[in-house]
Amino acid sequence: MTKFEYRVIWKRQHCKIKSKRFALLGNAKKYMLLLGPTPWEYWGAKADDYACCSGRECGCSGMTNREESIKARETMQEIEFIKLEKRKVDEWITDEN
Numbered sequence: 001m002t003k004f005e006y007r008v009i010w011k012r013q014h015c016k017i018k019s020k021r022f023a024l025l026g027n028a029k030k031y032m033l034l035l036g037p038t039p040w041e042y043w044g045a046k047a048d049d050y051a052c053c054s055g056r057e058c059g060c061s062g063m064t065n066r067e068e069s070i071k072a073r074e075t076m077q078e079i080e081f082i083k084l085e086k087r088k089v090d091e092w093i094t095d096e097n
Helices: 025-035 039-043 065-073
Strands: 003-012 018-022 079-089
Touching (some): 003 025, 018 025, 025 039, 025 079
Antiparallel strands (some): 003 079
């Protein structure tokens, strides 16, 4: 049976290239949501839903998922690219040593 391994590669401006490996394609695509323009979809949330509460319960100021994402990314460098790669994983071979 042919097995594949998937790798998400991304680079932010003025930073080194980073990568993360996955065994399943679905998990790799889901991880790409965190790096993309709509990270709230990773959790299955909607953009205009409250991130925590309405702001009266815990003092979080009642920001929506979209607002919280924009605020969190203000201090981050812009992403230059995001790529998804796959490679064939070979079978294990027994070493006779």
